[in-house]
Amino acid sequence: MGHSSIQRIILLILDSLGIGELPDAKEYNDEGSNTLNNIIRDRGSIHLPNLEAMGIGLIQGVEGLERVKNPIASYGRLAEASIGKDTFTGHWEIAGLIINKPFSTYPDGFPKEIMESFEKEAGLGFLGNKAASGTEIIKELGEEHIKTGRPIVYTSADSVFQIAAHEEIMPVERLYEICRIARGIADRHNIGRVIARPFTGAKGSFTRTERRKDFSLAPAGDTVLDKLKANGLPVTGIGKIGDIYGHRGLTHEVHTKDNMDGVDKTIDALKAVDKGLIFTNLVDFDMLYGHRNDARGYARALEDADKRLPEIIGLLKENDMFIITADHGCDPTTPSTDHSREYVPLLVYGRRLRPGINLGTRKTFADIGQTIAEAFGIGRLEHGDSFLQKLTIP
Secondary structure (H helix, E strand, O other): OOOOOEEEEEOOOOOOOOOOOOOOOOHHHHOOHHHHHHHHHHHHOHHHHHHHHHHHOOOOOOOOOOOOOOOEEEOOOOOOOOOOOOOHHHHHHOOOOOOOOOOOOOOOOOHHHHHHHHHHHHHOOEEEEEOOHHHHHHHHHHHHHHHHHOOOEEEEOOOEEEEEEEEOOOHHHHHHHHHHHHHHHHHHEEEEEEEEEEEOOOOOOOEEOOOOEEEEOOOOOHHHHHHHHHHHOOEEEEEEEEHOOOOOOOOEEEOOOOOHHHHHHHHEEEEEEEEEEEEEEEOHHHHHHHHEEEEHHHHHHHHHHHHHHHHHHHHOOOOOEEEEEEEEEEOOOOOOOEEOOOOEEEEEEEEEEEOOEEEEEOOOOOHHHHHHHHOOOOOOOOOOOOOOHHHHHO
């Protein structure tokens, strides 16, 4: 089944590694955003020899990285065709869906209609209801939560409805139950994720626990993941991939603690799975550095990830394709702490694929999904143009 030279594809998302504003960035208040270039300018320089060897410095618009003469991979950049700049929109488009209705965001807190529904259906009051840092809001309201038993509701720049509760005040299963109720409300308002945020500790030392749980909006149509699974091919989601796709289209989900754990789990999958798709998201770039405007931390995280690429490449087989890209930007050097509307990089490596091909500026992230579909012979997706033939050696 599929293209005879491809049996396994590894798709690695460097979450939020944008490489320059899209033509419509002004509509999103993102003029001047360029996550990678601005990090390099802020740092003065950055050491990414393995990404450079793959050709990242040759991609249109990328500055401050070596333009190698003979890259080992092919390279290009992707424009986002969907409306929006969030995690779901970017990932869903990568998998073949173009979203024309943006997910709802609430920078001033949720409207009365939503919160009245929450109170009525969950049968309890709430604290908070504003956009806030998760660690800061439990510092602010954690003690009141302990006194009243009311959960803390908050959001962010993303399309999220987050509910925090102390594990000794509200058992985790009860928190999950409330989140399922909130998910029903969120479905009616096109909110991407409901997130349970349990925490423990006392005033001054509250700590979020690892029992976070995401309740996600399901994709609006079939993705390449659904089609792969329906055709009997393994689909391994590593990191937050399962949450992003509503736990659909995957045969195996692996959660991770951080970027390096994500690389470790990808290596484990490469050793265990000999066909299908291995799909990994490295979220620290976005979550820990982009949203917190920490350009130096972002640069260090990129260098750390770059050092691990030879381990992945060293495990690739003759019939593997390795794709590196991103889902949006999150420029840590601009005043905004939100995602940014940017092009994202495209690097494609395989021992039986042509290196050094300039894949140009692609019209949609969905070109990746279409390429995966062609490689595995599972039929065309509705959106996207495959670049597989440009890379195939006769």
